[in-house]
Every structure is written in structure tokens, then in C-alpha cells.
Amino acid sequence: NANLADLAARKKQKLATNLIRKALAMWHWIGTNLPPSDFVCRLDPDTLFLANRFRHYAQENCLGNQSMVYLGQVQHTMKVWVGDFPDGGAGICLPWKAAKAFAAMLEDRVHKYAEGGEAGPGLPEGCRMVPGHLDDVITGFCFQEMNLLPHHGLVSAFGQTRFNNQPLPHDIGEDEGGRPFPCVAVANDWMLEGRLPDLFQ
Structure with missing residues (x-):
């Protein structure tokens, strides 16, 4: 049965892949090894990133490397189970201060591989190095724990999202x-x- 095979493959992906661990390790490495910069962005290979528009947005909103917000498309689709989180497909950008704070928070977790927990319909739970591929959901848990909020201007007065996964x-x-x-x-x-x-x- 194709549907059963697909469900089995998705379950295996959720439990066996290591994208969550790689993403958190990447954020930790960036914040502890790279020289200071203005912003750090995590982008998928197929993401179209318009640097000039990003710079314009940052300047227009007086954002700099000391700002404590995140920039990205806020995803609400699984809010009841995991809360809001930044959609990885649209890209996630952090000012340098926020990237450093994120790395510091991960310091005592990045080498502690945890078993996968579940919240709601088979979703990971907590800011932990768990197996699975929902790295943006886990990043959202981390940001919630840090009390790191999305910048208030990510949706324009006309309802346009500045970051988009479409x-x-x-x-x-x-x-x-x-x-x-x-x-x-x-x-x-x-x-x-x-x-x-x-x-x-």
C-alpha cells in the first residue's frame, strides 16, 4: 500500500534524519567561531535572498547588530502544538547580538543528543538536539525559551510578508x-x- 509506505517513510525521516542537530550545531558554530557581523542568515539552497531589500528593511526599521529580534516568516500553522516559529523555507536572519545569545544558550546542549519527544501530531518538543527534520520548529522552541520575538514590521500594512515561503x-x-x-x-x-x-x- 503506497499510503502506508509513505507514512512509514515520513516516520523514519522524523526519527532518523539529523537536520535538527545539524541546524542547531550550525547556529552554535556561527556564534562561537565567526567574527562579528551585522546579521547572520540561514537560507535554503533554493531561497531567493534579495540583499539590497534586506539592507533597506534593516535601515528603515533602525535594526543593527545589537538588535534582539529575529527576521523571517512567522509560521502559525502548528501554533496549538508548538507555538509560533520562523519558517525555515523562507529563511531566518538574526542580528549578531541575537546570534551570539542563541549560540550561548546552545553551549550546554549542542553535544547532548536527546531522544525525540513528541508534542501533538508527532512533533518534536523543546530546544534540544533531537533527531528529525523540523529544524525550524526546534529553532522556534529555542527562540521562545530566549524570549526572542519576531520583528514587528515583518508584515506590512497591506498584509505583505517580508519573508515568504511561496x-x-x-x-x-x-x-x-x-x-x-x-x-x-x-x-x-x-x-x-x-x-x-x-x-x-
């Missing part, structure tokens, strides 16, 4: 009269078409 917009095509025709045309990814400048006009 795909880029797609070109939906046109009918014979040149009008948008979204239901039939094959969508082409703007990135593959080299149309990223269209996003920023």
Missing part, C-alpha cells in the same frame, strides 16, 4: 486577443525565463 509568481499566458488566460496555458516559471527584474518593478 514559489515565485508564474506567467499564466494569454489568449488570442492578448488577454490573460490562466485556466489552460502552461505556467512558465519566471526564474527560468530570466524575468526576475519583472518582480521588482
Whole structure:
């Protein structure tokens, strides 16, 4: 049964992968080994990061390396079980002071591998070096323990999120009269078409 096989694979991924441990070890290493900087960001390989826009946001909101907030898309989907956490797919950025504080908090935990605990529907619990792949959820637990909150300006007055885990917009095509025709045309990814400048006009 394909569904049972998929469930078994997901359970194995939750219990056997080490992404959580790698992510926490990475944050600890950054805060204890790198020279001071303004901000540190954890980004997935497929994340589009617009450095100029990030700098503009930081300057506009008077954020610097001594700020104690985190920047990212706040995820509420599992709030009832784990609280709010920064979505890893959208990227997580910390001012240097917050990165150092995070590393200091992890100092006595980073070499203590714990067994996986569960909260709600098979979710990890607590800021611990547990097996699994939900590193952003665990990071959220750590931030909650640190009382590190998201910056208040991450959602604009128009409801736009400054960090987003959604795909880029797609070109939906046109009918014979040149009008948008979204239901039939094959969508082409703007990135593959080299149309990223269209996003920023």
C-alpha cells in the first residue's frame, strides 16, 4: 500500500534524519567561531535572498547588530502544538547580538543528543538536539525559551510578508486577443525565463 509506505517513510525521516542537530550545531558554530557581523542568515539552497531589500528593511526599521529580534516568516500553522516559529523555507536572519545569545544558550546542549519527544501530531518538543527534520520548529522552541520575538514590521500594512515561503509568481499566458488566460496555458516559471527584474518593478 503506497499510503502506508509513505507514512512509514515520513516516520523514519522524523526519527532518523539529523537536520535538527545539524541546524542547531550550525547556529552554535556561527556564534562561537565567526567574527562579528551585522546579521547572520540561514537560507535554503533554493531561497531567493534579495540583499539590497534586506539592507533597506534593516535601515528603515533602525535594526543593527545589537538588535534582539529575529527576521523571517512567522509560521502559525502548528501554533496549538508548538507555538509560533520562523519558517525555515523562507529563511531566518538574526542580528549578531541575537546570534551570539542563541549560540550561548546552545553551549550546554549542542553535544547532548536527546531522544525525540513528541508534542501533538508527532512533533518534536523543546530546544534540544533531537533527531528529525523540523529544524525550524526546534529553532522556534529555542527562540521562545530566549524570549526572542519576531520583528514587528515583518508584515506590512497591506498584509505583505517580508519573508515568504511561496514559489515565485508564474506567467499564466494569454489568449488570442492578448488577454490573460490562466485556466489552460502552461505556467512558465519566471526564474527560468530570466524575468526576475519583472518582480521588482
